[in-house]
Amino acid sequence: MxxxxxxxxxxxxxxxxxxxxxxxxxxxxxxxxxxxxxxxxxxxxxxxxxxxxxxxxxxxxxxxxxxxxxxxxxxxxxxxxxxxxxxxxxxxxxxxxxxxxxxxxxxxxxxxxxxxxxxxxxxxxxxxxxxxxxxxxxxxxxxxxxxxxxxxxAGVIAVDVAPLPEPGPAVLRLLPGPRDDWFAPGALAELCAAPYTVTQDSNRVGVRLRGPGLARAREGELPSEGMVPGAVQVPPSGQPIVFLADHPPTGGYPVIGVLRTADLAVAAQLRPGDEVRFTTRRGP
Structure with a gap:
């Protein structure tokens, strides 16, 4: 106990x-x-x-x-x-x-x-x-x-070879879609062009970011559809939210991209005031 x-x-x-x-x-x-x-x-x-x-x-x-x-x-x-x-x-x-x-x-x-x-x-x-x-x-x-x-x-106790990651700028790798077509041309490139700052409103539901606003190409909202961890949802404010473990099962704001599974841990360790960048490159 x-x-x-x-x-x-x-x-x-x-x-x-x-x-x-x-x-x-x-x-x-x-x-x-x-x-x-x-x-x-x-x-x-x-x-x-x-x-x-x-x-x-x-x-x-x-x-x-x-x-x-x-x-x-x-x-x-x-x-x-x-x-x-x-x-x-x-x-x-x-x-x-x-x-x-x-x-x-x-x-x-x-x-x-x-x-x-x-x-x-x-x-x-x-x-x-x-x-x-x-x-x-x-x-x-x-x-x-x-x-x-x-x-x-429980099994045998053994020390993993697991060095702590060195501090550095956080980069989140992004797979475009499924609703990137709801955004103005160049919105995905704009998302990846400049850093975003983690806001005080972040929690286990999602990491709320402040930075360049992402313009829509369509009016209105989607019918609610399934959401996954790592979905980058964009509300009418244009400021992205990265969904974490306690995200809602459904949502109606369009998702411009989804994080690679391996980068969910990076997003989970972001704290208010941290800067983070997105990329669509496929490398490690």
Whole structure:
């Protein structure tokens, strides 16, 4: 069991989400940066899909009521006073010890995995908190107790060769469409020509951007149609929104392009004030 002494600015339990329910209006949700959650789970020998804690801008204090192996991945945060606590490698938290996590100097979301996984009650097959629909456990608050599952299904603990990415300008690779024909000629090129700035209104639903407005070639709106993670939707303001894990299953604003799956983690780590560029090039 883990006691939440302080959750930081915003913290939730997340696994890999609840796919297969979009036709019922239920979003997939799950970790915004799934690659980082998977890495943290691998580091403590868990199956990649077990639930962990997703921290937004760090700042959490957690007391382990029983000893456990833990690991951190994603946005790098200072960790202590537990011996060996840090990013990208497993460490042992003794019974009764408090793990304190600071704020990341870069990136937005940090993932804490514990051997055995966070074993809150699942909803529709997932332990993820969905900030849009309200499904799943509530966001963490001071005094909450998080059960930890048995490590019986866990494998060998081993350190992954996973160097932290070097800081640099964020670039999101874009596949055009499906509604790029709703925009004025040259709109896609304009989207890729200049950087956009992440606004304070961003959250797990989507990254809201401020920059060159994208002009429409058609009036009105589409009938609601299915949306996917990474869809770049453009409302009448012309300012794009990149959908993340808690995006709505449907939407009526046209989508000018969709991020490559590998770049969803990059989008999930963008914080307010960051600059980001788009590209349609196919290279890595």
């Amino acid at each position: 883990i006691e939440v002494i302080a959750p930081g600015p915003y913290a939730t339990v997340q696994d890999l989400g609840r796919p297969g329910h979009a036709h019922l209006g239920v979003p997939r949700s799950g970790a915004a940066d799934a690659a980082s959650l998977k890495l943290a789970n691998r580091l403590v020998g868990n199956p990649e899909g077990l639930a962990g804690v997703e921290l937004t801008l760090g700042g959490a204090r957690l007391r382990f009521l029983a000893g456990a192996w833990a690991a951190l991945a994603g946005a790098p945060v200072p960790a202590g006073p537990v011996r060996g606590a840090g990013m990208g490698a497993p460490f042992w938290v003794p019974a009764g010890a408090e793990l304190r996590l600071g704020a990341p100097a870069r990136g937005l979301r940090t993932y804490l995995a514990v051997r055995g996984g966070i074993a809150v009650e699942p909803v529709l097959g997932s332990r993820s908190t969905d900030s849009l629909s309200g499904l799943g456990p509530e966001p963490l608050r001071a005094g909450a107790l998080l059960p930890v599952g048995p490590p019986g299904a």
